[in-house]
Amino acid sequence: MDKKEDNVGINEVKRTTRQPGDAAAEAVPAIQNVQAADTASGIPGQNQPDKMPVLTVTPETEETKRLKENFWPIAPWALAYSVFYAFCMYRNGSGITFPFFVAGSLLFFCSSFTKLGITLKKGSCFYMIAMLLLGISTFCTDDGILIFFNKLGAFLLLMSFLLRQFYDTSKWKLGKYLGSICVLFFASFGELGRPFSDGSSYNKRREKQTNKRVGYFIIGLVIGVPLLLLVLLLLASADAVFRQMTDKLLRNINLGGILNILFRIAVLFFAAYALTAYLCKRKIREEVPDTRKGEPVLAITVTGLLTLLYLLFSGIQIAGLFLGQLRLPEGYTYAMYAREGFFQLLAVSLLNLVIVLFCMGFFRESKILKGVLTVMSLCTFVMIASSVMRMIIYIRYYYLTYLRILVLWGLALLALLFVGVVIQILKEDFPLFRYHMAVVAVLYLALSFAHPDYIIAKVNLANASGNENSAQDGVQGEVTSVSDKESRSDIFGGETDGGSFFLAKGPYEDYYYLSGLSADAAPVLVPWLQELGYQMEAFEAEDAVTYAVQHDLWEEGSRSGQIGFGYYWMRRLQQSTENFGIRTYNVSRHIALRSMRRFM
Numbered sequence: 001m002d003k004k005e006d007n008v009g010i011n012e013v014k015r016t017t018r019q020p021g022d023a024a025a026e027a028v029p030a031i032q033n034v035q036a037a038d039t040a041s042g043i044p045g046q047n048q049p050d051k052m053p054v055l056t057v058t059p060e061t062e063e064t065k066r067l068k069e070n071f072w073p074i075a076p077w078a079l080a081y082s083v084f085y086a087f088c089m090y091r092n093g094s095g096i097t098f099p100f101f102v103a104g105s106l107l108f109f110c111s112s113f114t115k116l117g118i119t120l121k122k123g124s125c126f127y128m129i130a131m132l133l134l135g136i137s138t139f140c141t142d143d144g145i146l147i148f149f150n151k152l153g154a155f156l157l158l159m160s161f162l163l164r165q166f167y168d169t170s171k172w173k174l175g176k177y178l179g180s181i182c183v184l185f186f187a188s189f190g191e192l193g194r195p196f197s198d199g200s201s202y203n204k205r206r207e208k209q210t211n212k213r214v215g216y217f218i219i220g221l222v223i224g225v226p227l228l229l230l231v232l233l234l235l236a237s238a239d240a241v242f243r244q245m246t247d248k249l250l251r252n253i254n255l256g257g258i259l260n261i262l263f264r265i266a267v268l269f270f271a272a273y274a275l276t277a278y279l280c281k282r283k284i285r286e287e288v289p290d291t292r293k294g295e296p297v298l299a300i301t302v303t304g305l306l307t308l309l310y311l312l313f314s315g316i317q318i319a320g321l322f323l324g325q326l327r328l329p330e331g332y333t334y335a336m337y338a339r340e341g342f343f344q345l346l347a348v349s350l351l352n353l354v355i356v357l358f359c360m361g362f363f364r365e366s367k368i369l370k371g372v373l374t375v376m377s378l379c380t381f382v383m384i385a386s387s388v389m390r391m392i393i394y395i396r397y398y399y400l401t402y403l404r405i406l407v408l409w410g411l412a413l414l415a416l417l418f419v420g421v422v423i424q425i426l427k428e429d430f431p432l433f434r435y436h437m438a439v440v441a442v443l444y445l446a447l448s449f450a451h452p453d454y455i456i457a458k459v460n461l462a463n464a465s466g467n468e469n470s471a472q473d474g475v476q477g478e479v480t481s482v483s484d485k486e487s488r489s490d491i492f493g494g495e496t497d498g499g500s501f502f503l504a505k506g507p508y509e510d511y512y513y514l515s516g517l518s519a520d521a522a523p524v525l526v527p528w529l530q531e532l533g534y535q536m537e538a539f540e541a542e543d544a545v546t547y548a549v550q551h552d553l554w555e556e557g558s559r560s561g562q563i564g565f566g567y568y569w570m571r572r573l574q575q576s577t578e579n580f581g582i583r584t585y586n587v588s589r590h591i592a593l594r595s596m597r598r599f600m
Contacts, residue, residue, distance in 0.1 A: 099135030
């Protein structure tokens with residue numbers, strides 16, 4: 001290479017070199033120029049692609065940085081929380097420890113918020129109080145359906161509470177909330193390895209201090225575990241109740257039980273930490289796009305046609321069921337008429353709720369559309385009232401069941417949901433989702449604490465055969481018109497042959513259904529069994545049904561249609577109270593046991 005070429009190369013380098021005082025931003029283009037010159041020169045091994053791939057790294061949020069910095073306090077809290085969960089919930093789905101577990105969940109996340117620099121937002125107390133009330137309701141009932149929905153409700157409230165703390169949810173609607181809960185739940189699985197990575201990062205920064213803490217922790221275990229066993233033996237020998245509980249606990253400890261407990265601890269530890277780690281990333285979009293872009297004429301046409309039909313139908317319902325001018329079709333009884341129409345009206349009412357919410361969420365604002373939706377909602381109130389009336393008529397003939405109580409509760413809920421819908425139609429800035437959440441929470445808590453099984457037993461047994469207040473002869477035939485005053489009193493609760501509002505065509509005789517009730521029904525059911533002549537000593541046997549068969553008690557003291565159902569109910573109570581103790585204490589089961597022993 002000659003001197004001329006050398007001088008050209010040296011000048012090119014000088015042109016791409018910056019002095020220390022130059023701006024840093026100019027260095028990048030300079031380097032790019034050098035790479036371009038190398039590529040153009042055709043030097044082997046220096047060829048570069050026309051477009052280099054750009055790697056983008058999402059910056060860590062402040063919460064993620066704080067989570068890594070505070071790994072040591074948060075991770076041990078998560079471990080303690082998971083151990084507490086195993087203690088509360090191991091073979092104990094509805095004991096007195098459940099509300100303590102709910103409180104422990106709130107305590108863990110609130111303490112984590114403190115380390116992450118997050119303060120409780122206004123309105124979060126509603127979620128926390130509702131969760132605690134669901135926890136209390138769970139250990140106060142033996143109803144499996146209520147217990148399941150209590151736990152589901154507590155989980156959904158917890159997810160909503162966490163989302164509210166990390167995001168601005170003021171404009172979120174039901175779909176956004178449910179979608180975000182699903183994202184939060186499933187996306188957290190991708191963070192299951194975070195305890196390891198965060199722990200490794202924390203150890204590198206504070207290696208010496210961590211090693212000392214680990215050493216002290218191991219020494220504490222070596223000293224603490226033998227001391228714990230010694231104190232446990234001393235306390236067991238000092239108190240008979242504590243000794244009995246300890247003996248029962250030790251008898252239940254086996255390899256399978258230990259593995260079960262360890263699995264529960266591991267699952268909740270990783271779940272709690274992963275959930276917190278994903279929330280700290282703030283990856284869920286807060287913005288709710290405005291989807292009201294549809295042409296309102298389309299919605300007005302569809303809903304207008306439906307509303308005209310609903311107005312005609314509502315007029316018939318008002319004139320018939322409410323004003324007493326209805327004549328039933330030939331061959332129909334009121335029980336048949338009520339059952340046939342109820343489910344259809346319920347389906348239409350639910351469909352109307354979906355239609356109104358859809359029109360409000362996907363079509364542009366229009367005064368005419370608002371008017372049509374308001375009239376449709378008012379017609380739906382008439383349909384809901386008609387459904388309630390039909391269900392009451394049906395209950396008067398066939399008495400209460402769990403499903404019928406849930407239906408009446410659902411209709412009341414649907415009516416209150418529509419109240420909020422009408423308000424938002426007239427006032428656009430009304431917080432509809434928060435109103436709906438509050439209504440669902442309050443009504444469900446009322447249902448949960450009401451104990452439907454107790455209500456079923458109370459009402460149905462008040463009209464059982466042989467009871468003084470029962471309908472011994474019943475209503476003589478079923479009427480086909482409610483224009484007649486006497487017929488209206490039979491249907492709607494005026495003067496009848498008996499004194500109960502739920503007095504129907506005949507006395508209650510579905511005792512097989514009563515055998516499936518939970519311990520919530522014990523305050524009513526146990527005295528009734530005693531009156532029928534049941535031998536309560538069967539409850540002390542290993543199996544009440546087997547005991548009754550072996551001692552020829554099956555028909556002793558029982559009346560027609562009532563044979564044996566009480567022993568099946570006793571066996572059900574035996575199964576639910578098999579491991580009854582301090583940790584598994586349940587108010588409903590305690591009352592049932594006390595009622596049984598009072599009549600033994």
